[in-house]
Amino acid sequence: MNTFVYLLRHGQVSGEPCLRGVTDDPVTEHGLMQMQQAVCNKEFDVVITSSLVRCSQFATEYAATHNLPLIVEPALEEINFGDWEGLPYSSLFNQKNSPAEQYFANPYLHSIPNGELTRDFDHRVYSAIHTHVQQHLGQRMLIVTHAGVIRSLLAQCLGFGFVDKNTGYLPVKIEHAALILFECFSNSENQLTLTLSL
Secondary structure, three states: OEEEEEEEEOOOEOOOOOOOOOOOOOEOHHHHHHHHHHOOOOOOOEEEEOOOHHHHHHHHHHHHHOOOOEEEOHHHOOOOOHHHOOOOHHHHOOOOOOHHHHHHHOOOOOOOOOOOOHHHHHHHHHHHHHHHHHHOOOOEEEEEEOHHHHHHHHHHHOOOOOOOOOOOOOOOOOOOOOEEEEEEEEOOOOOEEEEEEO
């Protein structure tokens, strides 16, 4: 039985451009409009959201307006960037071979100071998606989340493993309010297969 998982990235966020993981800034009015346009004319059975306000504000309003069940899922938050939280990109990449440059070149070989390990992030994202697919088999799920969460699932869907990846940061730009569809199939052994639908 196929389950349809629509992953919606939050819209434009208030404040200056910076590295936001668990930094809890809201979306702008334009950001809310971006998200509304992304799901226009789509139908869903359940709304699941990251607990961060840049996702949950829209998800809560959308679920209430369309009379849909709402689930707040902290495991679908963005990765925790530790000491880099809220720092402007210019300060992170101000020198060649900086720690941030090394991390984004290969986040599985390098770590974030006082932040979350990428392999741990991948596991929590996959586990959360697996759990919700099992709970909503055959349904159309709208998951309001973050670029990192979407990128993690894209990497898994494209055949990469969870740890010791001999690869860099997945070079895919995920725009604000991007809507990505995965079809999910769970077999008799409770294994989840993700198929990217373009």
